[in-house]
Amino acid sequence: MWAEAGHMALIMAAWVALAQAVLPLWGSLSARRAGWQALARPLAQLHWS
Numbered sequence: 001m002w003a004e005a006g007h008m009a010l011i012m013a014a015w016v017a018l019a020q021a022v023l024p025l026w027g028s029l030s031a032r033r034a035g036w037q038a039l040a041r042p043l044a045q046l047h048w049s
Contacts, residue, residue: 013047016043016046016047017047019039019043020040020043020044020047023036023039023040023043024036024037024039024040024043027039
């Protein structure tokens with residue numbers, strides 16, 4: 001059971017890291033998605049919590 005929980009935690013951390021890398025960058029490239037840059041700080045806090 002613990003192995004499955006660790007595997008799920010790794011998958012969730014990978015998705016958060018991907019979102020942390022892509023969403024703020026994509027927001028900086030498009031004027032309509034400028035609010036996505038604001039996601040950088042909450043995603044970083046989520047990654048370290």
